[in-house]
Amino acid sequence: MPTAWAQERILSDDIEVRVLADGRLDVTERIAIRAEGRIFRHGIVRDIPVRYRDPTGTRVVVDLDVYEVLRDGRPAPWTAERSGNRMRVRVGDARRLPTPSTPVYTLRYRTTRQLGFFDDHDAVYLPAFAPARDVEIARGSIAIALPDAVPVETLHADGATGTVDAPGRDFHLALSAAGTTRWTLARPLPPEAGWTVSLAFPKGLIAPPSRQQRLAWWLHDHRGPLVALAGLVALLVLYVLQRRRHRQGHARDDTTLRDVPPPGFSPGGLRYLLRMRYDARCLSSDLLAAAVDDHVHLLRERTSEGMQWRVLRTRPGAHRLPTLEQRALLTALLPGPGTQDAVVLAPAQAEAVVATWRAHERALRRRFQPALFGVRGGGLLAALAIALLSGATALWLSAEAGLWAPTLAIVAAMGLILVACAIRARSLTAEGERLLAHIQGLRRYLAGDPGTLGGEAAPPPLDVHHYEHLLPYAVALDVEAAWTRRFVAAAGPAAASASVAGLPWYRGVTVTDLERFCRSVGQGLARRIVAARRRGARRTKRRRRDAKDDATR
Structure with missing residues (x-):
């Protein structure tokens, strides 16, 4: 280290604190430095702690007001700004200090909220110097003067130097009956060390802050x-x-029930409008409707990894499906005859499930927004x-x-x-409101709610054909359990189970319990779709990340 740098330091830093009767601290600090143009080029930087925790763990926020800054007894330019937990006071301007030189800087400032008020005493806690400075302090002292004289035996002074990991007590202490306590460094304070002092004194010297003042401080902090x-x-x-x-x-107060779905809309479309967002049941209910229409068959089978769903194409021509969203779903899931005639709704087929999800959601969004609902x-x-x-x-x-x-x-x-x-923040258009009324009437009919059935014709008998025709809509509207119970009540448990077991589009695990069958086509099918989609999304992200890494190499 060059000799000049080694000599550049704070020659002395003396702090005099007067505790005012209103609880404020009036501080005068005199800092003498040796400037060699390395660290002290234009002036000094003084970091004054304004946020800290006292020995009791209480968070302290100090209000600090600098009102005078001098250099060698004459006013000096300065600025103050917060820097983390400290107030950073910069003294100096663009002009460089003469080197070598030993200027003396005087800082005068007032602080509040540095007094602690306890049951049997009051105290001043003053973290005078924070660690991590640029230079050491060769000599230093701190003096705290109370408003009135106090017997020495009623004062309790303490302090600490060093770091958190290596605390010390490198200071001398002197108490005065006049109410002044002085701490003096016993040896130079290195840059990485701090210095904190505290003074406890009898109650009654300082009036404690009122409850309103404490509340104001708390609100401000x-x-x-x-x-x-x-x-x-x-x-x-x-x-x-x-x-x-x-x-x-x-x-709505309209009690009209609807025993038929609105024409031209798929089960997934009805759910999309009812919830005004897409989810797995939009896809699963439309897939179930394609099975009921005999475009695909659903095979539920046991494997070593548990139950899984397999979708089998039964006839070509997705264009024959009644709605745009159903055609988009089947085209994405089973692209074409001879290309792929079956797909398993499992993580192994995650890419196909993700592509189907996106195509189906895109078709629903194009059809329903903004024609039937939009963002407010x-x-x-x-x-x-x-x-x-x-x-x-x-x-x-x-x-x-x-x-x-x-x-x-x-x-x-x-x-x-x-x-x-x-x-x-979405609202229905007038056409969307009319469609919603029909959807709610259908949902109440499927759930078995009492009410007046719209139309002059009598409702069709609740046989297996009527049950399977409306089952995808019940799944879409979250009432598949109630719809199944209605069917069981109308046909009888044994006959209902036998009828469902004979459905041509559902194969695999034999239907013996309609409640279990209902859960499988409702919750189970949707959960399988969600699980496969999540795996596919993770694979897509990983592939994109790998491609980006390859491009940057």
Whole structure:
């Protein structure tokens, strides 16, 4: 190390603290340096701790006001800015210091909230020097003067030097009956070491802050989380209002039942409009409808890995299916005669399942949006504005107060609610409202709700043909269990099981329990599709990542 650099250091740093009667600390700090142009080029940088935890673990946030800065007794240019848990005071300007030189800087500032008020005493806790400085302090002292004289035996002074891992007590201590306590360094303080002092004194010298003052401080310190919480509450209110409108749109007093589906719409399409989003049952119900129409057969079989579903083509011509979405589904799942006539809904066929999911969802979206429902832009924009404004403001305030964790947690919750608002921010067109009324009438009929059946013709008898015809719609509308119970009640348990066991499009495990059959074509089929799709999505991501890695090599 060059000699000049070795000599460049803080010659002395003396801090005098006056405890005022109102609880503020008036601090005068004199810093003498030896400048050689390496570290001290234009002036000094003083980092004053303003956020820390006292010995009791209480979080302390200090309000600091610098009101005078001198160099060799004359005013000096300076700036102050927060840097993490410290207030960084920069003294100097673009002009370089003469070298070598030994200027003396004087900083005067006031702080609040550095007093602790306990049951049997009050105390000053002063983290004077933080570690990780650029140079050592050759000599240093800290003096704390109380407002009034105090018997020495009622004072308790303490302190610590060094680091967290290697604490020390490299200082001398002197107590005065005049109410002044002085700590003096016993040896130079290295750059990696800090210095903290504390002084406990009898109660009654300083009036404790009022409850209103403590509340004001708490509110000021927690501005970031509070702003984030206000934004979260506003988003929740907006979401509840959207959900209420959505329910009001779905809850109707019309008691008309519908025993036939709306013409030209597949079971998956009805579910897509009812929920205004896509899921596995949209696909499974349309696949079930294709089986009922004898375009495919469903084989449920036991394997070493458990139960699995196999889809078998029975006749060519997906174009004969009644709806666009069903044609897209079958074309993607079984591309063409001779190419692939069977597919297993398992992770091994994940790519085919993923392609089918995308094609089916795309067909439904094109058909239903925006013709039958669309996004309500006003509500979504309001939610987005609330989230962005409150989130950005809260993060900015939290950075100043050092309260990142609670604010980030609340902002993350705001993000989840924003997603929920985006899902709910959809509304039906007039044609969509009419279709929804028909869907609800059909759902109530399948569930066995009482009401008046629309139309003049009597409902068809609930035999196996009527049951299987409407089973895909019951699966799509989440009432397959109720629809199956109605069929069992009408036909009898034995006859119903025998009839379903003879269905040509369902093969494999023998049907002996209609409730189990109902769960398999409802929940089981949808779960198999979801499991295969997840595996396919992971494979696609891995393939894209590998391709990107190959491109960057």
